[in-house]
Amino acid sequence: MTAIRRRLVPYFLLGPGLIWLILFFVxxxxxxxxxxxxxGTLTEGFRFTWQFSNFTDSLAESDTQFVRxxxxxxxxxxLALLIAYPLAYAIAFRAGRWKNALLLAVIAPFFTTYLxxxxxxxxxxxxxxxxxxxxxxxxxxxxxxRLLDTPGSVIAGLTYNFxxxxxxxxxxxxxxxxxxxxxxxxxxxxSARTAFWKVTLPISAPGIVAGTLLTFIPxxxxxxxxxFLGSQNQAxxxxxxxxxxLVTNDYPSAAALSFVLMALILATVVIYIRFAxxxxxxxxxxxxx
Amino acid sequence: MNGMAVExxxxxxxxxxxxxxxxxxxxxTIYGGFAIAYMLIPIAVIAVFSFNDPAGRYNFTWEGFTxxxxxxxxxxxxxxxxxxxxxxxxxxxTLVSTALGTLLAMALVRYQFLGRRASNFLIVIPMAxxxxxxxxxxxxxxxxxxxxxxxxxxxxxxxxxQISFVVVVVRSRLIGFDRSLEEAARDLGADAFTTFRxxxxxxxxxGIIAAALLAFALSIDDFVISNFxxxxxxxxxxxxxxxxxxxxxxxxxxxxxMLFAVTVLAMLFTIWQQRxxxxxxxxxPEQEQEIxxxxxxxxxxxxx
Numbered sequence: 001m002t003a004i005r006r007r008l009v010p011y012f013l014l015g016p017g018l019i020w021l022i023l024f025f026v027x028x029x030x031x032x033x034x035x036x037x038x039x040g041t042l043t044e045g046f047r048f049t050w051q052f053s054n055f056t057d058s059l060a061e062s063d064t065q066f067v068r069x070x071x072x073x074x075x076x077x078x079l080a081l082l083i084a085y086p087l088a089y090a091i092a093f094r095a096g097r098w099k100n101a102l103l104l105a106v107i108a109p110f111f112t113t114y115l116x117x118x119x120x121x122x123x124x125x126x127x128x129x130x131x132x133x134x135x136x137x138x139x140x141x142x143x144x145x146r147l148l149d150t151p152g153s154v155i156a157g158l159t160y161n162f163x164x165x166x167x168x169x170x171x172x173x174x175x176x177x178x179x180x181x182x183x184x185x186x187x188x189x190x191s192a193r194t195a196f197w198k199v200t201l202p203i204s205a206p207g208i209v210a211g212t213l214l215t216f217i218p219x220x221x222x223x224x225x226x227x228f229l230g231s232q233n234q235a236x237x238x239x240x241x242x243x244x245x246l247v248t249n250d251y252p253s254a255a256a257l258s259f260v261l262m263a264l265i266l267a268t269v270v271i272y273i274r275f276a277x278x279x280x281x282x283x284x285x286x287x288x289x
Numbered sequence: 290m291n292g293m294a295v296e297x298x299x300x301x302x303x304x305x306x307x308x309x310x311x312x313x314x315x316x317x318t319i320y321g322g323f324a325i326a327y328m329l330i331p332i333a334v335i336a337v338f339s340f341n342d343p344a345g346r347y348n349f350t351w352e353g354f355t356x357x358x359x360x361x362x363x364x365x366x367x368x369x370x371x372x373x374x375x376x377x378x379x380x381x382x383t384l385v386s387t388a389l390g391t392l393l394a395m396a397l398v399r400y401q402f403l404g405r406r407a408s409n410f411l412i413v414i415p416m417a418x419x420x421x422x423x424x425x426x427x428x429x430x431x432x433x434x435x436x437x438x439x440x441x442x443x444x445x446x447x448x449x450x451q452i453s454f455v456v457v458v459v460r461s462r463l464i465g466f467d468r469s470l471e472e473a474a475r476d477l478g479a480d481a482f483t484t485f486r487x488x489x490x491x492x493x494x495x496g497i498i499a500a501a502l503l504a505f506a507l508s509i510d511d512f513v514i515s516n517f518x519x520x521x522x523x524x525x526x527x528x529x530x531x532x533x534x535x536x537x538x539x540x541x542x543x544x545x546x547m548l549f550a551v552t553v554l555a556m557l558f559t560i561w562q563q564r565x566x567x568x569x570x571x572x573x574p575e576q577e578q579e580i581x582x583x584x585x586x587x588x589x590x591x592x593x
Contacts, residue, residue, distance in 0.1 A: 007402070009396075009400065010396040010399075010400035010405075011396075011402070013392040013393065013395050013396035013400075014392070014393055014396045014408055016389050016392065016398075017325040017389035017390060017393040017452055018390075018393070018408060018411065018454075019410070020389060020448060020449060020452060021411055021415065021449065021452060021453075022411070023530060024427065024430075024445050024446070024448075024449040025411075025414075025415050025423070025426075025449055027430060028410070028426035028427045028429060028430040029421075029426050031426065031429045031430040031433050032422075032426040032429040032430075033435070034429075034433075035429045050377060081464060083324050083327070084324075086317050086320045086321060086324070087320070087321045087324040087325070089317060089321075090317050090318050090320065090321030091321065094318050094321070100560055102321075102325065104553070104556055104557070104560070105325055105328070105329065106325065106328060107556075108332075108549065108552060108553050108556065109328050109329060109331065109332045109549075111336065111506060111548070111549065111552040111553075112332060112545050112548065112549050113509075113510050113525065113526055113529065113545060113548075114526070115512055115526050115529045115533070116335060116511060116529060116541065116542075116545045117331050117332075117335075117529060118337050119529070120331035120332070120334045121331060122349070123334055123348075123349050124330070124331065124334055126349045127348070128349070128350050129349075129350075136441060148336060160327075160328075160331070163328065175527050206352065211535060213417070217417055217418075217419060218419060219421065220419060221419020221420060221421045221422065221513075222419075223421065223513070224512065224513070228533065238419070238513075239423045241421050241422075241425060242421060242516070244516070245425055245428065245517065246516070249413060251429065251432070254425060255429060258421065258422045258425045258426065261419060261421070261422060262419070262422050265417070265418075265419065266417070269417065
């Protein structure tokens with residue numbers, strides 16, 4: 001193989017995939033950017049007029065939904081972490097020969113369609129269901145109160161639906177921990193608790209960072225949970241974008257909102273990675289490469 | 290472990306103290322048990338309600354046991370059509386995205402070249418973009434070009450969002466790849482293509498299969514992006530969404546339960562197969578490989 005041919009090999013390998021991503025991801029983003037600055041209606045047609053008011057107007061109109069989306073997604077991410085970390089830990093270190101079976105039990109539910117899982121929660125939290133009755137007896141829900149159509153039900157749905165995205169990266173990072181490191185810590189007279197805080201937790205940090213991102217990002221943009229488990233008062237930004245695109249056909253405003261959403265998510269991610277340390281996310285890869 | 294054993298041998302404790310100690314030692318296991326129950330409850334609800342005999346259109350309250358809906362799960366033609374369409378779409382897109390993604394992963398792991406960082410970025414960014422935004426952007430483009438949405442646009446969209454996940458899964462397999470095996474093949478006179486076909490591909494196969502399974506699952510489960518780009522074409526999730534407005538037929542629960550059972554059996558079969566293969570070959574440390582397949586089925590691990 002000649003030197004030039006050899007140098008071209010990666011581009012041949014990359015070519016088809018990258019072209020697909022450019023044509024159907026980058027180019028659409030450009031068109032959406034254009035659309036966000038147009039004015040007009042579906043019947044009259046849209047014209048490109050640098051209509052910046054699309055951004056200011058739609059933001060002013062949907063600021064509550066924006067804030068709500070980030071709050072709901074943030075709470076759901078924290079809850080998912082609290083559920084996932086101990087579970088991943090138990091599977092990685094306590095499950096013994098049941099490890100694979102448990103891993104299967106964790107993943108399997110998520111091969112049932114997302115919408116059906118959410119509908120199952122609708123059934124569970126339904127006004128006539130057992131859960132509402134129990135909560136009423138315990139006095140956690142007032143007589144005539146409901147569980148559906150509350151911020152709680154939407155957050156519960158978000159937490160449940162994105163849980164595997166939290167569990168698996170954490171499990172993967174825990175699984176790779178060299179047990180001798182923990183033994184070394186104990187030999188050096190650290191208590192089990194100190195060994196956890198000083199050894200196990202830092203080593204699993206990349207898993208936590210990846211898991212929180214993988215949970216938070218889809219949760220912010222989600223609109224199924226708010227649609228099935230909430231009411232108008234729990235509408236998230238995804239609901240707004242969806243209905244502007246597909247129901248009212250107000251494409252420019254919807255495009256503007258999509259852009260703002262993406263920018264806000266990117267900003268959150270950048271700040272978070274700064275705070276968590278980029279090696280926490282990339283460390284594993286950098287070390288192996 | 291050693292410390293605890295010494296400690297417990299030292300003192301005989303009272304019953305409550307022993308119970309408390311047991312609870313403390315096993316707290317994490319108990320917590321894990323509750324977490325798993327929590328994850329499985331909705332599935333149990335779906336399965337149980339597939340035997341329900343609802344009075345009205347809404348399958349929310351338990352009315353009575355019946356096997357009616359299991360006797361003919363494909364009775365509703367719209368639902369069956371949607372299911373078939375989803376499977377076709379998932380199979381086709383998986384084929385394309387797995388091929389494209391595997392090539393991308395090979396280039397990224399094995400070569401240093403100009404634009405590597407940019408390529409990496411381009412692959413990661415769709416995964417960091419909310420689905421609404423991807424769906425909306427694609428629709429914007431199709432609208433501007435006057436393309437009417439349908440099966441073709443669904444195909445384009447699904448391959449697009451599958452590629453990144455395929456790359457992540459295959460890449461994690463490639464990173465641990467022992468290249469001396471390929472060199473050995475070359476030393477023994479195999480040409481580049483033969484080496485690829487007889488050494489590289491078989492060794493990569495578990496990663497590629499895992500990536501394909503993930504791509505298939507992502508496609509068959511996708512609602513948001515499909516909702517934007519489907520036109521009048523109805524996939525399985527789109528059917529469910531439409532039906533949720535007017536009451537979900539019990540057959541949906543039946544099909545979902547069947548799908549769940551098939552998936553679990555398929556996964557059990559994969560694990561069993563792999564154990565058998567390992568016993569026969571015993572080339573790699575046992576544990577590592579088992580977990581890999583299960584893990585690789587889910588996104589995110591490559592980024593961890």
